[in-house]
Amino acid sequence: MEWQQIIGFHHLVKQGSFTRAASASYRTQSALSQQIKKLEDEFQCQLINRVSRKKFILTPAGERFYKFVASLMAEHDKLSDDISAIRGLPHGKLIIAAPFTTLYHLFPEQFKSFLETHPYVELTILDRPQTQAIEMVRTGDIDIAIALESQVPSILNSRRWRKVETVLIVPDKHPLVKIRGISLSDIAGYPLILPPRSIETRKCIDELFDKEGIAYRVIMESGNVELSSRYVEAGIGISFARIASGLNPLRGRAIAFLPLTEYFEDDYLAVVSRRGKSLPSYAEDFITLILKGIDNKQSRAKAQP
Structure with missing residues (x-):
C-alpha cells in the first residue's frame, strides 16, 4: 500500500x-x-x-x-x-466558513491580524449560508464555522461569541417609531421585507403571525440585511434583522431599529467545530483571537464613565 x-x-x-x-x-x-x-x-x-x-x-x-x-x-x-509547532512555526491549513454579513463586518481585521502572526498557515475563507457552513463542519470539509448558537446541533462543539438580538428596521420617520410596545398587528399593517422561506428566521416570523392569525404582505424576499435595509430606507417596506451586540453596521443611515424582545429571544453567534476532534494549535489561536477581541471591547466599554 x-x-x-x-x-x-x-x-x-x-x-x-x-x-x-x-x-x-x-x-x-x-x-x-x-x-x-x-x-x-x-x-x-x-x-x-x-x-x-x-x-x-x-x-x-x-x-x-x-x-x-x-x-x-x-x-x-x-x-x-x-x-x-515544535519548530515554532505553526504550519497547516485552516478553512473557515461564515455568512456574508458576518465575514463582511466582523472579520477583516481578525483575518489580517491572524495572517501576520501565522504566515505559514494556509487560510481559506468561505462565504456560505449558515446551514451550509454548519453541515461542512459536520462532514469535516472545514475546520470552523460561525453560526447562530440556536442552530448548532448538539453533536458539534459550540463556543459562544457575540449576543444577537432581533430588531425591526423601519425608516427613521416611520409611524411605528412613536409606538411603544409594537404588536404584530402594527407590523402587519405595512409591506414586509423578509428572508427567504428556507432561512430559520423566516420560519420563526411566519409562525408568529400564523399563531395569531394575522395576515401580512411580503413585498420582497432577501437574506441580505444590507440589501433589505436599503429598500427599507427607500420606503419600500419594513424588515426584520438580527444584529450582533456591540456592532451595528447599519447605523448612520436614515433607518431606525425597534426592539422585538417580546417576540424573539436573544441568540448568540458561536464558533462551531467538530466534537471529539482536536483543532490544531493555530486554529485555537484564531478562536482565541476573536473571542479575546470581543472581551477586550466589552472591558473597555465597562471602563468608560
Missing part, C-alpha cells in the same frame, strides 16, 4: 467522482483507476462498485477501508501541525 494510493482513495470518496478526485489529487483518471485497482488487488476484494459510468458506491470493505484512510489522514495532518 502506497501513500499516493491512500490519498487517491480519500479524494475519490470525498469528491464522489473519478473526474473531481483525479483533479484534486493531480492525477489522470486512468492513473487514479489504476491506484484503486492495485488496492483491490492487495486486499483481494472490491472496494467500490460502479453503478454507472460516473457513479459508484463503496462496498462494505470499501467503507471499512475509508474509515482507516480518514483517521490516517487526520493523524497525518495533526502530525504535521505538531512538528511545525
